[in-house]
Amino acid sequence: MNNVANIRELSGEIDELRREQNAVILAHNYQRPEVQDVADFVGDSLELARQAAETDAEVIVFCGVYFMAETAKIVNPRKRVLIPDLLARCPMALMLSPEDILESRKSYPDSEVVLYVNSSSECKALADCVCTSANAPQIVKAMDSDTVLFGPDRNLAYYAQKRTDKDVVVVPEGGNCPTHHQLSLVDILMAKSRHPDAELVVHPEVDPGIQELADGIESTGGMLRYCRESPADEFIIGTEEGMVYRLKREFPGKRFYHLSPPMLCPPMKSLTLDKVLDSLRGDRFEVRVSERILREAGKAIDRMLELSGN
């Protein structure tokens, strides 16, 4: 575990190399506090994709999981994109294969395919459009077909289905985020009994039964807006615990509570400051995407950015 002096020293070295190399550090809201603090920009998947598309920096150091770094490369292929830990892979993204999509297309030949950004670039290359948790209902609604094949998160599919007139079919049937899906009603009821005045704000990756109990269902970017605009002073946060750090940093006058046990995403937490520094020092690990995937997955991501107002 890094102590304060060590964190300061590592952050100073990262800062120097970042300037020398004209690099930008992008970090997801679930990253460790010290990684969030050293980043140039912290945000959700959609915000980070936009930042990656617009940056003037020559190098993007992406502190998140692999599919996010791949997305950064696809939206800005001329940049060098580095991920400090090559093994930081989202288990939900690994639940969906290109074969699953091809098979489902055979069963629903008139349907369009919307994939959550939490999927591999090979899968995105087979999609009609990509979405994030910030825009899933908006993207599903915008599709031309009445039935939409949606993967890989069944809970986000439920959230989108409830907000559109489309028939949403989940591919693969049981896809889920282990970090969010393990959250139980008992965890929620216990948190509510400990903090009876707090609003419950959850991520759409949680189980539908918990979504129904929540005051707000938001992407991590949406949680910032929700907690800013809500007149409440206290919030129980139903997503990965890194978000609680982000909220406390943004709104020091309000109170934010973890659930118990805290929700942790191991691959997100595998990135440390030492790895960020090694990444800048050793130019590693560079994310590479084939020309075909750049072209085909790029179309699906660009369509999302257009439909969601970018």
Ligand code: SF4
């Ligand atoms: S929180 Fe869930 S969906 Fe997000 S990266 Fe971790 S495992 Fe994947």
